[in-house]
Amino acid sequence: NAGVTQTPKFRVLKTGQSMTLLCAQDMNHEYMYWYRQDPGMGLRLIHYSVGEGTTAKGEVPDGYNVSRLKKQNFLLGLESAAPSQTSVYFCASSWAEASTDTQYFGPGTRLTVL
Amino acid sequence: LAKTTQPISMDSYEGQEVNITCSHNNIATNDYITWYQQFPSQGPRFIIQGYKTKVTNEVASLFIPADRKSSTLSLPRVSLSDTAVYYCLVVAGFQKLVFGTGTRLLVSP
Numbered sequence: 001n002a003g004v005t006q007t008p009k010f011r012v013l014k015t016g017q018s019m020t021l022l023c024a025q026d027m028n029h030e031y032m033y034w035y036r037q038d039p040g041m042g043l044r045l046i047h048y049s050v051g052e053g054t055t056a057k058g059e060v061p062d063g064y065n066v067s068r069l070k071k072q073n074f075l076l077g078l079e080s081a082a083p084s085q086t087s088v089y090f091c092a093s094s095w096a097e098a099s100t101d102t103q104y105f106g107p108g109t110r111l112t113v114l
Numbered sequence: 115l116a117k118t119t120q121p122i123s124m125d126s127y128e129g130q131e132v133n134i135t136c137s138h139n140n141i142a143t144n145d146y147i148t149w150y151q152q153f154p155s156q157g158p159r160f161i162i163q164g165y166k167t168k169v170t171n172e173v174a175s176l177f178i179p180a181d182r183k184s185s186t187l188s189l190p191r192v193s194l195s196d197t198a199v200y201y202c203l204v205v206a207g208f209q210k211l212v213f214g215t216g217t218r219l220l221v222s223p
Contacts, residue, residue: 004157033211042201042213043158059212090157099205100146105157 002026004106006091012112013081021076021109023091031094032074033058033103034066036087043090049074081113118202123218132189134217136202139183147178147185148203152216158201162187189219197221 007022023032030051035043045058047066055066063085065077074093078085088110092103119137126132138147146165150158162169164176164185175188189196199216 035213040215042215044213045211048211092157098211099144099148100163102148102160102163103150103158105159108155108157 004091004093004104006089006106006109008109009107010110012114013078014114015082017081018077018079019081019111020078021089021091021111023074023076023093023106024072025074025091025093025104026072027093027095027104028071029093029095029104030071031097031101032068033092033094033098034064034074034076035090035092036060036085037090037108038087046076046089081111083113085111086113087111118204118214120200120202120214120217122215123220125220125222126192127222128193129191132192132196132219132221134187134189134200134202134219135184136187136204137184138202138204141182141204145182145204147176147182148205149174149176149187150201150203150213152199152201158213161200192219192221194221194223 004025033048034046037043044060049055049068052071067075088108090108091106094101094103148163149161152158162174162176166178169176177186199218201213201216205211
């Protein structure tokens with residue numbers, strides 16, 4: 001089992017460019033999450049999904065969109081990147097709600113927006 | 115929203131027991147308490163979860179008093195590889211999934 005994988009590992013964008021981050025999990029988890037982590041800070045939830053075809057907003061959703069077309073994949077899109085979106089992005093998945101279940105995290109994607 | 119408060123940093127030596135306390139005064143009835151560990155350039159990793167009293171697994175113990183307004187993560191006999199950031203997470207509901215700034219634990223020889 002690969003667990004949770006993220007693509008790409010690093011990316012540099014110019015302001016206004018768009019990109020998609022891919023998260024894949026092979027544990028057949030229903031729940032998936034996208035977080036961002038800024039330097040010296042904890043993680044903040046961007047969007048989450050409770051199952052294939054469903055998505056919902058987290059704490060900091062502005063400027064991001066997501067899709068969960070397949071159960072194993074959760075995509076995070078930036079339509080028009082801004083320097084404020086420079087961060088490390090983590091994807092996670094779990095069997096049940098994160099409040100009562102373990103979240104498994106990916107290795108992260110380090111994004112720099114110039 | 116159950117805000118959590120942890121010490122910013124702690125220092126220890128190899129072989130010692132480390133106790134990290136998290137304060138969560140506004141914890142709700144349905145909230146669970148979960149601890150994660152994060153190494154540099156890696157995603158967080160689950161350590162332990164509890165609701166009340168004491169929980170123990172192969173790596174740590176979690177102590178939760180009756181009022182549940184705080185919790186203590188106990189790491190027995192730490193080693194250099196336990197140097198990491200430890201997050202206390204109290205959550206019930208997706209929009210309350212907020213990791214605090216965590217506690218940076220430095221273990222020295």
